[in-house]
Amino acid sequence: MTMQSSASRVPEAYVLTRLGNATLRDQLALELDDVWARFRAELASDLPCVNDLVDHVEHYRGKMLRPTLVFASALVCAGNSADHSAGHGETGNNGAAAGQPIQPNRPIVDAHRVLATVVEMVHMATLVHDDILDEADTRRRGVTINRLKGNEAAVMLGDYLISHAYHLCSSLNDQQFSRTVADTTNTVCEGELLQLTNRNNWLLDERTYFDIIRRKTASLCGMCCQLGAQVSGAEASTVDALAGYGEKLGVAFQIVDDVLDLTGSEQTVGKTLRSDLLKGKLTLPLIHHLSQMSSANRQQMIEQMELLVAGHEPTSTLESLAKDVATSGAIEYARQWARRLVDQAVEALDVLPASASKALLRDMAEAVIHRKL
Amino acid sequence: MTMQSSASRVPEAYVLTRLGNATLRDQLALELDDVWARFRAELASDLPCVNDLVDHVEHYRGKMLRPTLVFASALVCAGNSADHSAGHGETGNNGAAAGQPIQPNRPIVDAHRVLATVVEMVHMATLVHDDILDEADTRRRGVTINRLKGNEAAVMLGDYLISHAYHLCSSLNDQQFSRTVADTTNTVCEGELLQLTNRNNWLLDERTYFDIIRRKTASLCGMCCQLGAQVSGAEASTVDALAGYGEKLGVAFQIVDDVLDLTGSEQTVGKTLRSDLLKGKLTLPLIHHLSQMSSANRQQMIEQMELLVAGHEPTSTLESLAKDVATSGAIEYARQWARRLVDQAVEALDVLPASASKALLRDMAEAVIHRKL
Numbered sequence: 001m002t003m004q005s006s007a008s009r010v011p012e013a014y015v016l017t018r019l020g021n022a023t024l025r026d027q028l029a030l031e032l033d034d035v036w037a038r039f040r041a042e043l044a045s046d047l048p049c050v051n052d053l054v055d056h057v058e059h060y061r062g063k064m065l066r067p068t069l070v071f072a073s074a075l076v077c078a079g080n081s082a083d084h085s086a087g088h089g090e091t092g093n094n095g096a097a098a099g100q101p102i103q104p105n106r107p108i109v110d111a112h113r114v115l116a117t118v119v120e121m122v123h124m125a126t127l128v129h130d131d132i133l134d135e136a137d138t139r140r141r142g143v144t145i146n147r148l149k150g151n152e153a154a155v156m157l158g159d160y161l162i163s164h165a166y167h168l169c170s171s172l173n174d175q176q177f178s179r180t181v182a183d184t185t186n187t188v189c190e191g192e193l194l195q196l197t198n199r200n201n202w203l204l205d206e207r208t209y210f211d212i213i214r215r216k217t218a219s220l221c222g223m224c225c226q227l228g229a230q231v232s233g234a235e236a237s238t239v240d241a242l243a244g245y246g247e248k249l250g251v252a253f254q255i256v257d258d259v260l261d262l263t264g265s266e267q268t269v270g271k272t273l274r275s276d277l278l279k280g281k282l283t284l285p286l287i288h289h290l291s292q293m294s295s296a297n298r299q300q301m302i303e304q305m306e307l308l309v310a311g312h313e314p315t316s317t318l319e320s321l322a323k324d325v326a327t328s329g330a331i332e333y334a335r336q337w338a339r340r341l342v343d344q345a346v347e348a349l350d351v352l353p354a355s356a357s358k359a360l361l362r363d364m365a366e367a368v369i370h371r372k373l
Numbered sequence: 374m375t376m377q378s379s380a381s382r383v384p385e386a387y388v389l390t391r392l393g394n395a396t397l398r399d400q401l402a403l404e405l406d407d408v409w410a411r412f413r414a415e416l417a418s419d420l421p422c423v424n425d426l427v428d429h430v431e432h433y434r435g436k437m438l439r440p441t442l443v444f445a446s447a448l449v450c451a452g453n454s455a456d457h458s459a460g461h462g463e464t465g466n467n468g469a470a471a472g473q474p475i476q477p478n479r480p481i482v483d484a485h486r487v488l489a490t491v492v493e494m495v496h497m498a499t500l501v502h503d504d505i506l507d508e509a510d511t512r513r514r515g516v517t518i519n520r521l522k523g524n525e526a527a528v529m530l531g532d533y534l535i536s537h538a539y540h541l542c543s544s545l546n547d548q549q550f551s552r553t554v555a556d557t558t559n560t561v562c563e564g565e566l567l568q569l570t571n572r573n574n575w576l577l578d579e580r581t582y583f584d585i586i587r588r589k590t591a592s593l594c595g596m597c598c599q600l601g602a603q604v605s606g607a608e609a610s611t612v613d614a615l616a617g618y619g620e621k622l623g624v625a626f627q628i629v630d631d632v633l634d635l636t637g638s639e640q641t642v643g644k645t646l647r648s649d650l651l652k653g654k655l656t657l658p659l660i661h662h663l664s665q666m667s668s669a670n671r672q673q674m675i676e677q678m679e680l681l682v683a684g685h686e687p688t689s690t691l692e693s694l695a696k697d698v699a700t701s702g703a704i705e706y707a708r709q710w711a712r713r714l715v716d717q718a719v720e721a722l723d724v725l726p727a728s729a730s731k732a733l734l735r736d737m738a739e740a741v742i743h744r745k746l
Contacts, residue, residue: 047563049570129532133525152506152569155528159502160562162532166539167555175548182540189533190420196525197422 024356028071031108031116035067038117042168043161053149053157057124059142065253065364066123066224067116072364073228073242074112075357076349111172111231118169118181119224125161126188126216128154133196133279139271177227184223191216200280200309202302206287213254214247221250241351245361248345252338252368258283259334263326274318280309284337289330335369342369397729401444404481404489408440411490415541416534426522426530430497432515438626438737439496439597440489445737446601446615447485448730449722484545484604491542491554492597498534499561499589501527506569506652512644550600557596564589573653573682575675579660586627587620594623614724618734621718625711625741631656632707636699647691653682657710662703708742715742 043054130136131144132154138144146154162185169178195212198204225246229239261276262285276283282290290298304321307313325331345365352358416427503509504517505527511517519527535558542551568585571577598619602612634649635658649656655663663671677694680686698704718738725731 045563047567050563050566053566129528132528151524153566155502155505155531156562156565156569158528159531159535160559160566162535163555163558163562166551167559170543170548170551170555173548175543175546175551178539178543178548178551182536182543185536186533186540189529189536190418190423192529193423193426193526193533194420196529 021356021359024075024360028068028360031071031113032064032067034113035064035116035120036061038113038168039120042117042121042164050160053145053153054160056142056145056148057128057157057161060124060127060139064120066119066220068364069221069224069246069249070112070116070119070228071108072357072361073225073246074108074232076242076352076355076361077229077232077234077238078107109231111177112228114168114172115177115181115227115231116224118165119220119227121161121165121168122181122185122188123220125158125165126192126220128158128161130192132158133192135279136271136275180223180227184219187215187219191219195281198282200306202282202290202305204282204287206284209282209284209287210251213251213258217254217257218247218250221253222247238351241348245345245348245365248341248348249365249368252341252345252365255284255334255338255341256368256371259285259331259338262286262322263331274322277305277318277322278308280305284334285325285330288333289325289328292328292330338369342366394729394732397448397733401441401733404444404486405437405440407486408437408489408493409434411486411541412493415490415494415537423533426518426526427533429515429518429521430501430530430534433497433500433512437493439492439593441737442594442597442619442622443485443489443492443601444481445730445734446598446619447481447605449615449725449728449734450602450605450607450611451480482604484550485601487541487545488550488554488600488604489597491538492593492600494534494538494541495554495558495561496593498531498538499565499593501531501534503565505531506565508652509644509648553596553600557592560588560592564592568654571655573679575655575663575678577655577660579657582655582657582660583624586624586631590627590630591620591623594626595620611724614721618718618721618738621714621721622738622741625714625718625738628657628707628711628714629741629744632658632704632711635659635695636704647695650678650691650695651681653678657707658698658703661706662698662701665701665703711742715739 040054043057045051045054127139128145131139132146132151135146136144137147144154145157149157166178166182169181172178191212191214194208195216198208198212222243223246225242226239229242234242258276261274261283275281277286290301293301301321304313304317308318308321342365346362349358349361413427416430418424418427500512501518504512505519505524508519509517510520517527518530522530539551539555542554545551564585564587567581568589571581571585595616596619598615599612602615607615631649634647634656648654650659663674666674674694677686677690681691681694715738719735722731722734
């Protein structure tokens with residue numbers, strides 16, 4: 001396979017940041033295409049109207065961070081090198097899916113692929129329902145489902161995605177995987193509900209902010225690494241280390257996401273921005289910015305935000321407000337937090353021997369800081 | 374236990390229709406209370422804001438038809454009589470939950486109780502999300518979550534419920550139950566999406582209508598009976614017979630639900646009515662009513678419905694339109710359909726020996742016709 005042919009498959013984030021080495025990128029590109037094929041196959045319905053709606057989700061396909069976390073964690077536990085020939089192509093011979101005891105030092109098996117598809121489906125469901133909560137119009141440069149087909153269709157499509165995620169997961173013989181996935185989605189929902197309850201809470205503190213993003217974002221990333229390692233038969237200590245890596249990466253990822261919501265341009269990021277401000281969601285930069293103000297200025301900014309949320313202020317106010325935060329030290333403060341968390345994520349990998357896949361995990365954590373979308 | 378003490382526990386539908394015999398009602402009342410306790414325990418969170426929201430679901434507790442279908446199917450397969458002393462109280466000694474092979478002729482075991490809780494949780498999730506789709510304000514005499522806390526909270530609460538339903542289901546050792554539940558929720562979502570796609574489709578035919586309600590309502594009722602029988606170790610033919618009973622009952626139940634949406638009073642039914650008409654959802658009475666009209670009158674009625682859906686007509690128009698349908702033969706036509714389906718449901722029970730629980734299943738099917746809420 002030439003780099004050119006593979007480049008078309010390699011998700012944007014990897015092309016942009018050139019993670020890992022070329023052979024490993026090619027292998028992952030193949031695995032991610034396989035995940036997407038399984039994704040489409042699982043969602044196929046006898047009803048054309050359902051398939052039409054599912055087709056829109058195609059536009060939501062992004063960097064596939066979560067499936068990549070599953071595979072990279074699998075490979076690193078299998079002590080797999082980038083050019084491990086058995087990494088792809090092996091089918092049917094699958095530990096967990098066949099209910100056989102999982103053997104250590106095995107490369108990517110079908111159970112990894114099934115679980116990688118499950119986590120991507122769960123993630124897609126959260127995107128579809130998040131866009132309803134945020135009244136977002138744009139996602140990954142495409143029109144959102146809620147905008148295109150209405151909130152009702154978005155509610156049901158999200159439900160259809162989550163139902164199929166559990167359905168696919170239950171095709172594995174080991175009930176423990178279903179239990180782990182459902183346990184994590186419980187936590188994700190708690191995070192979303194905690195965030196919702198704190199809308200327009202202008203006194204939101206950092207502790208609660210971190211609790212929200214740990215639950216709604218980091219828990220799923222941590223689970224991806226945990227499952228990848230467990231299916232590869234890793235020792236408990238290795239599983240914990242990778243789960244810790246995934247969770248730290250997830251928290252950092254969300255902080256950068258919140259920074260981009262304030263500083264990014266829709267052209268670059270490709271989704272509706274400033275929605276946090278518009279929805280009265282305080283994020284780390286805003287929380288810090290407010291904490292640095294005189295109480296008089298803070299009160300003034302809070303009143304302005306209240307008018308914004310109520311829709312009594314023009315977009316120009318929104319942009320100038322975002323600019324104020326962006327030009328203050330608050331963005332730098334948030335980025336430093338992300339930097340610290342990425343360092344901790346990389347440290348968590350110390351227990352693992354050097355390998356191309358370990359280098360990839362390190363590069364993926366670094367890429368979180370530098371990503372522009 | 375005195376009838377008085379038990380009466381307070383017996384869900385309204387059973388008090389109203391006096392199903393089964395008193396001893397069986399008492400046993401079921403205890404089991405349904407146990408289901409509700411498990412329901413609350415499963416949903417308990419360390420976040421007060423989540424528990425506050427879940428408390429609202431308490432108001433949604435209704436006749437608990439679906440858990441009752443699980444238990445009645447379990448009892449009928451166990452050849453259980455109403456006063457079977459082992460029916461309640463036995464805990465921990467649980468076939469499927471303990472992963473032991475299921476033994477035939479056993480009364481209600483923990484796996485039945487877990488699955489009864491799961492199906493009620495799935496049902497609650499669909500109610501919460503349905504109320505968003507219908508913009509309903511009232512449900513079981515209480516204010517709907519979407520009305521009280523907004524659509525965002527309703528979306529996430531529904532997701533929280535469905536996630537916990539799968540989480541609880543995966544506590545059973547047998548992955549097959551998770552697979553069956555997820556397979557059914559896939560079908561329920563398809564039914565909802567098919568219905569959504571056909572909003573304002575004034576040419577909707579009976580075949581499509583029945584396809585919609587079979588998927589969105591009947592599939593879950595059929596599954597309740599199937600699971601109840603499977604956990605009791607019934608033969609495949611008995612499982613199929615009970616699944617068929619549940620599905621026929623479910624279709625009849627939805628037809629009567631659609632009739633009540635047109636003919637019922639909110640005081641009696643206790644939920645927002647006429648929403649089908651307002652949302653451009655054609656149901657069996659309307660479909661038949663339109664089919665009986667001259668093309669000129671049909672066109673006139675369609676134009677009126679289009680104005681209603683667009684909100685360009687007062688409530689009085691809505692009520693008079695509903696009255697027109699109610700006073701036509703269309704309601705009788707729909708009720709005859711429900712009658713036929715209930716008869717078929719009862720016939721499906723012929724394979725089973727006579728027992729108090731078989732009589733209960735028969736009475737439950739009959740109650741579908743006569744229910745006022």
